[in-house]
Amino acid sequence: MYKLCAFLLLLTLYPQLASPTFATTRTKSFDILIMAPNPSDLPIIKSLFPVKDNHIRVGFSTGFEYLSTLGHTYSQSQDWAINPSYLHQLFTAAKINQMPLMIHLNGHRWTVSEFLSVIPETLMYTQEGVPLTSLPEWHSTSKGLIANRIPTQQVGSLLFSLNEYNHLYRAYKKRNIQQAATIIAQFAKENPSLFAGISLDSEISWCPGGFDGWDNYKYSFDYNPLTIVQWRHWLSGTTDSYSNKQYPNPYAVGAKWHGQGKNLTLEQLKTRYQQNYLSWDYVAPPHNLKLTPGGIQYTIDNPTLVEDWFEFKASLTNNMLVETTNWVEATGISRDKIYTHQPSTLNEQPAINKYCGIPYQSANVKDAGLGINLYGIDAHQEQDIIKLRQLNSNWGSPEWNPSFPTHIGNPEYKTKESIYRALKLAYDHGASFIVPNYFTSTTTFPNDPLQLNQHHAFTQALNQFISETTSSPILGSKQCLLFFRLYKALQAYLL
Secondary structure: OHHHHHHHHHHHHHHHHOOHHHHOOOOOOEEEEEEOOOHHHHHHHHHHOOOOOOOEEEEEEEEEEOOOOOOOOEOHHHOOOEOOHHHHHHHHHHHHHOOOEEEEEEOOEOOOOHHHHOOHHHEOEEOOOOEHHHOHHHHOOEOOOHHHOOOHHHOOEOOEOOOOOOHHHHHHHHHHHHHHHHHHHHHHHHOHHHEEEEEOOOOOOOOOOOEOOOOOOOOOEOOOHHHHHHHHHHHHHHHOOOOOOOOOOOOOOOOOOOOOOOOOOHHHHHHHHOOOOOOHHHOOOOOOOEEEOOEEEOOOOOHHHHHHHHHHHHHHHHHHHHHHHHHHHOOOOOHHHEEOOEOOOOOOOHHHHHHOOOOHHHHOOOOOEEEEOEEHHHHOOHHHHHHHHHHOOOEEEEEEEOOOOOOOOOHHHHOHHHHHHHHHHHHHOOOOEEEEOOOOOOOOOOOOOOOHHHOHHHHHHHHHHHHHOOOOOOOOHHHHHHHHHHHHHHHHHHO
16 A cells, blocks of 8 residues: 555656756745845835745845945045945835845946046056057947936946956955945844845956947957966966066965966976967967957967966956955855856857856856856756856856847747746756846836836746745645545555
8 A cells, every 4th residue: 555655646746756846956045136226116026026935035136336436336535435325225125125135246347436447557458558448449438328428437347457466456346345245244144034145246357348339359358467477477386487576476385376377387388389488578478369250360379378368367257256255255244145246158159258258167156156147048048057056056147137138139038938937947947046137117228128127028927937936846736636536546456
């Protein structure tokens, strides 16, 4: 009798056992943290997306620009320190509406201090040796800003150099992000159920963008003189065969990034790059790089030199994320609540990822959360979502919009059914959270494809998912009825 029951139980459960939803065992809630720049919109969001199961939580998220000259966040009179008033508005809104909150701490893209952006040493350089803010595109009118009244240099777009010796940028960055994180940590301590986490600087990359007429890949970065110094240190590694007393080797034995370098002598480098360097001062990154639809074009330079340069770029991207995570953790925020916030690189050409120094592995930080923006096709491809889950089980998407095909045009992505499948895909593969981008009761940009409440199929799919997804994928009434009927039918023959 017991064997029969076990057999029938497995038989009734088989369709669920074979399904991705049942195969994924969730140990925590799935947070849908709608991007909502205006806290006054929270009652509307709460009414539109009622939650029936605490396994699914609907909350909100928004950015805090800790290195910005715009709006509420920044004040020259405070020695460029943050103004925390907006943070407190967010905390109050979260408590009044009892909605979990995620804060995006943006300080690399979108938010650039005028003070820093005019200091060449802080900036990325082109391979021609020109600081980014000296390029013609920097002075062009920025897209999308109301009446074009806001100067481009106040918006920011991936312009700071990531080299180890960019001390001025790093000092302001560390101070300001810790000022903000300290305040957030206190909120998290007092309201643990309302704190969904933070995400770090959005979309750190070596490819600038965001200007009217700007071609992301027209220029190759970063040839800042101090980045080249670090490049030589990286190649030298623990051999320490390149010495620079003014700028110490961070890859030496016992140094901060020990173990990351290539550990080559100058003689080994000559063989590796087929160059007869007279000294380390002649060792330079590859030039004549250009990204084309067919891949990366370059002349003269050895292919190994090019690949090493891309590996170095990716290491500096990751190092900045590691350091920023450490700075935030020091304020009292747990590492598992700190997520990276990197661009979607899964379905783009691999050449773009390398050229911009952002293979998706570079977004992963030990014991912290992995955050990858998923737009369009990237939110629909299961094999790519599996890659994220395998890289870090604590993963999420700090910008999520499967109906916005940024890589290829596909009208099917805009349907309710397609968006619902993308929601299930993130859930089934253990995403900690997604941030649907975005909701506002005021139309900032008419017909903006990212605005959630202008997209009925999106809101319908969210509601269906929230109402149908529960925390207990076990036998329901239909399965129990099926079990009883099967048991009665077989009883006469097997007992």
